[in-house]
Amino acid sequence: MDKMPKWADIVLIPLISLLLAAFFSALVILAIGENPIEALKLMVDGALMRSSGWGYTLYYATNFIFTGLAVSVAFHARLFNIGGEGQAMLGGLGVALCCLYVPWPHWSLAILGASVGAALFGALWALIPAYLQAKRGSHIVITTIMFNFIAAAILNYVLVELLRPVGAMDPASAKFPDATHLPSFQDMFSTETNKMFRGAPANVTFFLALAASVFVWLLMWRTKLGYQIRAFGHSESGALYAGISPVRITVIAMLISGALAGMMSVNTTMGESERLILNSTEGAGFIGIAVALMGRNHPFGVLLAAILFGFLYQGGAELALWTSIPRELIVVIQALVILFTGALDNMVREPLEKLFIAMRRRNA
């Protein structure tokens, strides 16, 4: 018998972890002399009570869906990809090159092209750590961390030295052509009389993210590739017995992971800034870790967790606007979520397991 029912594993534990994180966040807010209830109200008002708030929440969520899926696909192969940040940065480069140098006739084609570019560059940036892990046993966590820094250096170099238009001061590429402008939610959902999502950056990429979630779900649980990835993740010796090549699966899982992380920049670079800027990723690669952990590596969970973090991001921005609480509050919350749902998982799990076993004994 399992130690506890499935629902407890999937719903109860993340919920308790989330409550713990929320409780400590509230303590932090109290400690800096603000009222946590007021803060929550402000966040909800700013992020969820207006369509423009939702426009921001879903914009952020789009990023986090991509990076969360990226981390979770790698997790299924028991690979911890901390390199989402770097892969997304390089993905941005792919988007920029696609948008700047290919004369797209229409945005619908441009988004497909840019997605391919982003995925390709992201995947490529994941390929080297994957290959080194598979072939030479170099620990992928360390190599992907290193690759984040190397990516930042490369991006910095490319923007300052290569892509920066003549005469421009800030390290950024030229603005993308108009044909690559992606319809924002405002463009899509506003009517003559009723402006929706006014000024919000959420755009059509959100639907691309939803499609990616469905794709990952199908891939992991409905295809033989996903079957092999999960089998390898659970047992490398088992994989060998079954004729599943560890090298092949490691590389493929990381390529998919890197591609997903890279595709995040379609949203930021093409959908929002419409040019390549430094630090367009804003740590979304790392938030993917929290999102994957909270979402229990399932695309549906990732989707929910991404929306929650989107809400936190937008709510945090509102807080910074109206109170003296800086935006970094969300970094703290993010840290607490990773801590409780990831590192301290056993702290919640073990007492619960004992409880369920005791309950079962009593019932028996």
Added chain:
Amino acid sequence: MTAPAIELKGISKAFGPVQANKDISISVQPGTIHGIIGENGAGKSTLMSILYGFYKADAGEIFIKGQKTLIPDSQAAIRAGIGMVFQHFKLVENFTVLENIILGAEDGAMLNSSLGNARKELKHLAEEYGLNVNPDEVIENLSVGHQQRVEILKALYRKAEILILDEPTGVLTPAEADQLFRILDRLREEGKTIILITHKLREIMEYTDTVSVMRRGEMTATVKTSETSPEHLAELMVGRKVLLRVDKKPAEPGATVLDIKGLRVVDEAGVERVKGIDLTVRAGEIVGIAGVAGNGQSELLEVLGGFADGTGTITMNGAEIPLSGHGADGQARRAAGISHVPEDRQREGLIMEFAAWENTVFGYHHSPEIQNGLLMDNKGIYTEAEAKMQRFDVRPPDPKLAAKNFSGGNQQKIVLAREIERNPDLLLIGQPTRGVDIGAIEFIHQQVVNLRDQGKAILLVSVELEEILSLADRVVVMFDGHITGERDAAQTNEKELGLLMAGITDTSAVANGNGGNDTTQQEVPADG
């Protein structure tokens, strides 16, 4: 009568929902070798780990020399004069022998003086008990037998009066095992008390003074070794009369299916494990490979199964199969008509976290009949899994249950169902009944024989001689990577195979024509 060296009263221990020890009481006399025998999973190791403070008992009391003693951790056990040699050695591999010996028993905060004193003491111990080992050698460069000596030395260095050995001969060659028992005899003469955990009846009968039998977490009996017999112990171990004989007709071997010539296998550490063997398996026969664990049988299976590289030639139904590089993986082997029930079902044969139904296609996930376009036909797989589990009497018959939640025997049935029902030309089967309850053993053996009777070739590897003798038609013995002999199963006996397993090829003294399935054995001492 002197106070017992050890007395355990009412020890119980549960791991989550599994009750590993149930109300166990035992008393061990000083200066004796006390055997504890039982099947895998009977709770022997757990009990001894509790005595050594490695696990904490849920209930019960421990008395050392008549004194009630609390043993919350290994430190307390060491203070009480208990030393333990675990089945899997607890050595730091990149430390020297000396460093391993003083670890946790240093004289003071500085290392130099501790190392100096230990060096002297070690020399003394080596002379006293014949435990020679180079104190400055790094552990990973030592043979398994020598590593075991370091473990014994560790215990003696800590002034252990009571020494527990958990399955000490499982990884030893017969010669090494023989040396070990000579050392143990010497220790007993010096007045030490020795507890020997094993599942080998022969060791119990030959070396112990007293024996306790465990079954499913309970202590079923403690008897003087001189007053019991192997049959009686076996019965106590398994709980009823053992019928290990399998009903089978004589084999009708057909064409050669598997032909191995000059196979060599070098493991990852660069050690040659299989040293040039020739072997054939024909349709309609079961070839059993006998041998002490670690003599190259596992590597043979791994190469045949496609997950280790080898050199030499292997043909399957007349066609050569690659032994390394492209085409030397599990997928290619399955395509060539080889099915494989691996030795370690938990690490290899199953994905423990996967549901049973997902496991029923493990290794065959590429098969066209379970694909539905780009996707896998999960519904079809599930329905078929349900039927398979019925046919192989897997309990509970719930395909949704994760593999880890089945008992050992039922896990094995899932693997067996998957591999046998692929209708292979050749079935590789390693340790088919290891960790399997008695009820399932008969079922599993019967399935293997049925497959043979359908004209399939079967290569069986087992460290259990009785299993080999009852199941195989032809027995091949491996020792140190070589084949030391080949016998007709009906024309040999355990004595003869025992000699071959020890590398002694002259068996004329014990060979007889009719002792084939005679399982009431008096065995040959390994040093004979």
Added chain:
Amino acid sequence: MDFLTLLQVLDTSVRLATPLLLACLAGLYSERSGVVDIGLEGKMLAAAFFSAAVAFYSGSAWVGLLAGVGASVVLAVIHGLASVTFRGNQLISGVAINFLAAGMTVLVAQSWFRQGGRTPPLEGDARFNPIELPFAIGPKDAEAAGKPLSQMIAEAGPLQQFYSELISGHSSLVYLALLTVPLTWWLLFRTRFGLRLRAVGENPAAVDTAGVSVVWLRYAAVLICGVLCGVAGAYLSSALQAGFVKDMTAGRGFIALAALIFAKWRPVYALWACLLFGLFQALELRPDIIENVSGIKVQVQLLGALPYILTVVILAGFVGKAIPPKASAEPYIKER
């Protein structure tokens, strides 16, 4: 490049290598015990803030140092709880700690000082000031001679230049960090504690069955790691610089981690690795020197990435294999 310029670059290298070295040794203790720590960055950052903040209020760099160490140790205890007590994923715990520090420092800085996530500048005794070794030319000599310091050093002989420019004139923490190297070596390879620490990182079961507490040893290592990270952070904000600014560690924790791998988890190698990476950072500040020497225009951004690239090359095993302690990142689970 003249000799004095070389000395100046090396001097800067030592200054920049110091926090790397402290963090690297911190990581060494932790990883030798089998607890992987990618949260060095966060612990340093927290220490940098709290030492600067408390030094500002108290006016004493040493009181600040204590506070910094305290903050770092708190994070170390969290890491210990996650990795040792609750046997969680050590990598994930490290990630969480980095974020916790990144967020909390700014949050608290804003709440205490309202200067956009920084502390006010530190002056006087609130900083660790340079120590002038005997016979070295320092600011006082310059004052007495009525000449600028740089001129005095430029006029001195090469030995005196070497002594005054490179050896003398660092803060006490630099010398402390250098002393930590032989101390760590001695502790690791010459004491009982070191033997046990190395053993627990290789095979915790061996330590446990030898009657020594795995939990206690690993906590000891994690706490030492916290203390050293604390000193590293304090050095950043109150010796290298004069006050805390947001994210001031700027990836140093990860460079230290890289240095640790580069050094194959050995204390003396760690010193060389950190000095090398310190040199890279010093050269990043003076790209003109490389240009003068090599005649090639060097991309500063790419120079900054050099430690990371080198680490990847090392990890790939192309230049000698880096084999971590065997029980790295694996929680010790006794019962099945």
